[in-house]
Amino acid sequence: MDLELAARLSQPADTKVVLCVLDGLGGLERPETERSELDQSNTPNLDRLTETSDVGLTVPVGMGITPGSGPGHLALFGYDPYRHDVGRGVLEATGIDFALGPDDVAARGNFCTLDADGNIVDRRAGRIASERSAALVERLRGIAVDGAELFVEPVREHRFVLVLRAPGLGAAVSETDPQREGVPPLPARGADEAGERTAALVNGFAAQAGALLAGEAEASGLTLRGFAKVPALPQLEDVWGLRAAALAVYPMYRGLAKLAGMRALACPGGMEQQLAVARERWDEFDYFFIHYKATDAAGEDGDFAAKVRALEAFDAHVPDVVALGADVLMVAGDHSTPALMAAHSWHPVPFLLHSRHARGGTVQHFTERECLAGSLGVFPAVEVMPLAMAHAGRLRKYGA
Amino acid sequence: MDLELAARLSQPADTKVVLCVLDGLGGLERPETERSELDQSNTPNLDRLTETSDVGLTVPVGMGITPGSGPGHLALFGYDPYRHDVGRGVLEATGIDFALGPDDVAARGNFCTLDADGNIVDRRAGRIASERSAALVERLRGIAVDGAELFVEPVREHRFVLVLRAPGLGAAVSETDPQREGVPPLPARGADEAGERTAALVNGFAAQAGALLAGEAEASGLTLRGFAKVPALPQLEDVWGLRAAALAVYPMYRGLAKLAGMRALACPGGMEQQLAVARERWDEFDYFFIHYKATDAAGEDGDFAAKVRALEAFDAHVPDVVALGADVLMVAGDHSTPALMAAHSWHPVPFLLHSRHARGGTVQHFTERECLAGSLGVFPAVEVMPLAMAHAGRLRKYGA
Numbered sequence: 001m002d003l004e005l006a007a008r009l010s011q012p013a014d015t016k017v018v019l020c021v022l023d024g025l026g027g028l029e030r031p032e033t034e035r036s037e038l039d040q041s042n043t044p045n046l047d048r049l050t051e052t053s054d055v056g057l058t059v060p061v062g063m064g065i066t067p068g069s070g071p072g073h074l075a076l077f078g079y080d081p082y083r084h085d086v087g088r089g090v091l092e093a094t095g096i097d098f099a100l101g102p103d104d105v106a107a108r109g110n111f112c113t114l115d116a117d118g119n120i121v122d123r124r125a126g127r128i129a130s131e132r133s134a135a136l137v138e139r140l141r142g143i144a145v146d147g148a149e150l151f152v153e154p155v156r157e158h159r160f161v162l163v164l165r166a167p168g169l170g171a172a173v174s175e176t177d178p179q180r181e182g183v184p185p186l187p188a189r190g191a192d193e194a195g196e197r198t199a200a201l202v203n204g205f206a207a208q209a210g211a212l213l214a215g216e217a218e219a220s221g222l223t224l225r226g227f228a229k230v231p232a233l234p235q236l237e238d239v240w241g242l243r244a245a246a247l248a249v250y251p252m253y254r255g256l257a258k259l260a261g262m263r264a265l266a267c268p269g270g271m272e273q274q275l276a277v278a279r280e281r282w283d284e285f286d287y288f289f290i291h292y293k294a295t296d297a298a299g300e301d302g303d304f305a306a307k308v309r310a311l312e313a314f315d316a317h318v319p320d321v322v323a324l325g326a327d328v329l330m331v332a333g334d335h336s337t338p339a340l341m342a343a344h345s346w347h348p349v350p351f352l353l354h355s356r357h358a359r360g361g362t363v364q365h366f367t368e369r370e371c372l373a374g375s376l377g378v379f380p381a382v383e384v385m386p387l388a389m390a391h392a393g394r395l396r397k398y399g400a
Numbered sequence: 401m402d403l404e405l406a407a408r409l410s411q412p413a414d415t416k417v418v419l420c421v422l423d424g425l426g427g428l429e430r431p432e433t434e435r436s437e438l439d440q441s442n443t444p445n446l447d448r449l450t451e452t453s454d455v456g457l458t459v460p461v462g463m464g465i466t467p468g469s470g471p472g473h474l475a476l477f478g479y480d481p482y483r484h485d486v487g488r489g490v491l492e493a494t495g496i497d498f499a500l501g502p503d504d505v506a507a508r509g510n511f512c513t514l515d516a517d518g519n520i521v522d523r524r525a526g527r528i529a530s531e532r533s534a535a536l537v538e539r540l541r542g543i544a545v546d547g548a549e550l551f552v553e554p555v556r557e558h559r560f561v562l563v564l565r566a567p568g569l570g571a572a573v574s575e576t577d578p579q580r581e582g583v584p585p586l587p588a589r590g591a592d593e594a595g596e597r598t599a600a601l602v603n604g605f606a607a608q609a610g611a612l613l614a615g616e617a618e619a620s621g622l623t624l625r626g627f628a629k630v631p632a633l634p635q636l637e638d639v640w641g642l643r644a645a646a647l648a649v650y651p652m653y654r655g656l657a658k659l660a661g662m663r664a665l666a667c668p669g670g671m672e673q674q675l676a677v678a679r680e681r682w683d684e685f686d687y688f689f690i691h692y693k694a695t696d697a698a699g700e701d702g703d704f705a706a707k708v709r710a711l712e713a714f715d716a717h718v719p720d721v722v723a724l725g726a727d728v729l730m731v732a733g734d735h736s737t738p739a740l741m742a743a744h745s746w747h748p749v750p751f752l753l754h755s756r757h758a759r760g761g762t763v764q765h766f767t768e769r770e771c772l773a774g775s776l777g778v779f780p781a782v783e784v785m786p787l788a789m790a791h792a793g794r795l796r797k798y799g800a
Contacts, residue, residue, distance in 0.1 A: 001462050002482065009465075056778075357741065361434055362769055375748075375769070377778030379463055386464030390746045397744055398461055399468035399481070400488030400626055 001386050003234045005398075006078070010241045015327040015392040017242070017287045018278075019384075021076060022314055023069070023253075024296030025333025026057075026349040026368060027307065028340045037304060037339060038350065038367040041311040045318035046331065050352055052360035056376025057348035057368070058384060060335045066346045069252055072334025077260045077289075078240070078385030079233060086259060087171060087228020093161045094258050095251025098153055100230040105169045105198050108226040109152075109160040110177065111136060111219035118184045118221075123177070125158045125219040133158060136219055139212050145204045147197075155251060162224055164201055170194025175225030176206060185223050198227065235261030236287065240389055245281060247274040248291035257289055271317045278324055290321070299337030300344075307339045322354075328391045329354040331366070332384065348378050355391040401786050403634045405798075406478070410641045415727040415792040417642070417687045418678075419784075421476060422714055423469070423653075424696030425733025426457075426749040426768060427707065428740045437704060437739060438750065438767040441711040445718035446731065450752055452760035456776025457748035457768070458784060460735045466746045469652055472734030477660045477689075478640070478785030479633060486659060487571060487628020493561045494658050495651025498553055500630040505569045505598050508626040509552075509560040510577065511536060511619035518584045518621075523577070525558045525619040533558060536619055539612050545604045547597075555651060562624060564601055570594025573602060575625030585623045598627065635661030636687065640789055645681060647674040648691035657689055671717045678724055690721070699737030700744075707739045722754075728791045729754040731766070732784060748778050755791035 027037035060067045061081045070091060071081035089106035100106060111125040111133060125133075134154040141152050148166035155161060172195035176185045187203050190196030202224060213220050236244045238261070246257030246264045254264035265281060267273045271292060278288050292314055298306035322329065333349035350371040359375040372378070376387075389395040427437035460467045461481045470491060471481035489506035500506060511525040511533060525533075534554040541552050548566035555561060572595035576585045587603055590596030602624060613620050636644045638661070646657030646664045654664040665681060667673045671692060678688050692714055698706035722729065733749035750771040759775040772778070776787075789795040 001465065005482070357428065357738075357745070357747075359428060359747065359768065361429065362772060373772065375772060376463070377457070377748075377772070379778065383463035386462060387746070388464070390464035390466060395464060395466065395746075397466045397468050399471040399485060400491060 001383070003078070003239050006386065007239050009396045009398055010239065010389065011394060011396050012241055013393040015286070015394065016282070016325070017328040017388050017392050018290065018321065018324060018326040019076065019288070019330045019332060019388070020290045020292065020321060021073065022292045022295045022311070022331065022333050024299040024335060024337025024344065026336025026338070026345070026347050027299065028336070028338035028345075028347065030304065030340060036368055037307040037311060039369070040308045041315070043311060043315035043366060045315045046366040047364060049318060049322065049329075049331070049354055050363050050366045052358065053352040053354040054358040054376050055352045055363045055371050055374025057371050057378045058332060058351045058381035059348050059378060060381045064346045066344050067335045068344070069334060070256060073253065073256045074260070075381035076332055076334060076384050077236065078382060079260070080382055084231060084233055086231055086256065088226025089161065089228040090230050090259070091252045091255045092155055092159070092226070093153070093163060093255070095253070095255030096153055096155055096161060098151070098161060098163065100163065101165065102230065103165050103167050103169065105164045105171050105173070105227055105229055107162045107202070107224040109162050110223045111158045111160070112185075112221045112223055113219060114184070114221040120178065120181045120183060120185065120221065123181060123223070127157045128218050130154065130156050132218055133160065136213065136216070140209055142212070143205055143208045145201050148201050150205065158219070162205065164198060168194055169198045171198070171227045171229045173199045173202060173227040175223070175227070176202070177223035177225045185221060188224065231259065233259050233261070237261050240385065240394065242287040243285045244287040244289065245278070245285040246289045246291070247277055248289070249274070250291070250293055253291040262289060271314070275317065275320050275324070282324065288326070296337045299339050300342060302339050302342030304339035327355060328388050330384065330388060332381075349381075351376065351384070353387060353391060357391050401783065403478070403639050406786065407639045409796045409798055410639065410789065411794055411796045412641055413793040415686070415794065416682070416725070417728040417788050417792050418690065418721065418724060418726040419476065419688070419730045419732060419788070420690045420692065420721060421473065422692045422695045422711070422731065422733050424699040424735060424737025424744065426736025426738065426745070426747050427699065428736070428738035428745075428747065430704065430740060436768055437707040437711060439769070440708045441715070443711060443715035443766060445715045446766040447764060449718060449722065449729075449731070449754055450763050450766045452758065453752040453754040454758040454776050455752045455763045455771050455774025457771050457778045458732060458751045458781035459748050459778060460781045464746050466744050467735045468744070469734060470656060472781075473653065473656045474660070475781035476732055476734060476784050477636070478782060479660070480782055484631060484633055486631055486656065488626025489561065489628040490630050490659070491652045491655045492555055492559070492626070493553070493563060494655030495653070496553055496555055496561060498551070498561060498563065500563065501565065502630065503565050503567050503569065505564045505571050505573070505627055505629055507562045507602070507624040509562050510623045511558045511560070512585070512621045512623055513619060514584070514621040520578070520581045520583060520585065520621065523581055523623070527557045528618050530554065530556050532618055533560065536613065536616070540609055542612070543605055543608045545601050548601050550605065558619070562605065564598060568594055569598045571598070571627045571629045573599045573627040575623070575627070576602070576606060577623035577625045585621060588624065631659065633659050633661070637661050640785065640794065642687040643685045644687040644689065645678070645685040646689045646691070647678055648689070649674070650691070650693055653691040662689060671714070675717065675720050675724070682724065688726075696737045699739050700742060702739050702742030704739035727755060728788050730784065730788060749781075751776065751784070753787060753791060757791050
């Protein structure tokens, strides 16, 4: 659905919408048991909700497309993920509340350790403590390059953000992270003129950083990737008339939400605190995005049992989610992260939408295979937003 | 499917296609019984057809999009409803056989009653008798405005059509119907230069009409809405090679069909007459659109029992529909109109296609929930036309 049409059809309503995103929700059946993580989980609360909900499977981007967190979430927020791309650098910067401007190129930085020959030993510098990392960032702030303003900001553990600010910079810059150990960081290269200008500044920064970090046992080097400029996303309030809040612990998801125009409310403490904040701020917002990370983390680790536990832990919060009293409650995933694959995947993701206009009675258990028989079928994740708005009474009839 | 590609792939065949559109076919389960209107209906003939048909659910426009009658039907006729929009004024004008030209802007008019202060008392003038309304229209034909030809045509009860004809007119004109009572009709406003030119003519017409109607007890005022120019729809004959006939009682559906290039055959008497005309004219056409209104009317009234009766009444005609002997017989809906909501809705709509190439044996009853398990799944209504053409042997292989 075109967002300009969406804006024309939107109408105000006194209704609340809650979207719970279980990161990496979808899984795959283990061959020996023929049961997926969801099959294996004991999730009585989700199952009860499923019985009275519209149920289906979302295709995050397209059949066979494995999404990163950006496209996976943007699709659920109603943005065509092929048209609206958000680079990793922008996600990280936005997630730490760095106000990116139109002249900025942002990159995600990782501290790493180097051996005497300059080869990478640990790409994450042993997940160095955040305080130590912040001290190193402070040192990097002394770096100056000719022709751009530089900002270096700590994120958490080994991660930081680099922002270059100057007119005419471009984001078509190759990453300096070789994505493996035993080799040195790569020089940045530009793919066009603006990218070349940026790459030269990046390489200047990296050379000076190398000198400043030399001999640091904890983190003697750094890599940079995800060079990106800020995209101009139509804002949820302008398109759908929603005052939207994000309840997410991790910077990247807070960043994504803010790009869409959500207020990212502080709730570092996880689901209990996320729900407490939702209750406290209930009257201020129409739409609440609640992000749950543990499912993806367990999937990425290839830990089937941990993913089952993460699903069951979420299930324990479902009564409190329901008790919020939303008119439209959705449980969705930004993509699959099957423990069997230890990675994101392209597989369609279970989805449920509960509202008084939902068609229940199609599915008993919230699993990949049962959701196939649900009332919504297999459908693109980008249609979740108009569907939710329809159920919330926020979408006018189209055409005479 | 792109209509230019459709035209390239179309091939002639000596086959007949019948599309029965049950307006507002889809419903919703009542919470107390968990049964929808279709669940509740006794429809042995439809069920028998279902067992030997390709079965699924159509998404009229997009997930969450509640279609008006225009987009709902255009999609079933093979037009992307996001690309081809038909305004209400054009629908009404075409439905009464008014031949709209490219310079015309048409609007739907309603007679209303006004109180002494000029506020609307009844937006439909008590559904004034058609003869009385026609007499008032005759009076309005005396109005002249500077710079455009005017046509005023009666439709039925309180409804009429206004057509303004002049080069350079535009349809971006706001409606004068405030959509509620106790306030006066609004002035028309243009959203662009061509719209402003039209709005000035409309306001001139409305002022003169006000003077002519003043003191009329039955209808002392009027409102205008749905300003529209005629869209240039590719014609069914050019795209699909079909000589197509419409068997519809209500003007709007006849109008829609004519825009697509169908011949609207006279059959004011309802299903029996519609089927009799289809039989009589069988050899002249390849494609028959049969419109059944009662399901939508009952749904709009929120009358669950009446919708059940309307479905059963249609079912009684199914043997005669089958007896027409079409090579491809479809039963579809332009959208859902759940009695529970007393309005059009976005919910996917049951669909069946019977032909000798159909995969039967998937579903026993023609209900929303059973159709989910059908051979076609949940799919966009705009794909109904190519599917029907394939079954009719009218679509060549695509690509080598």
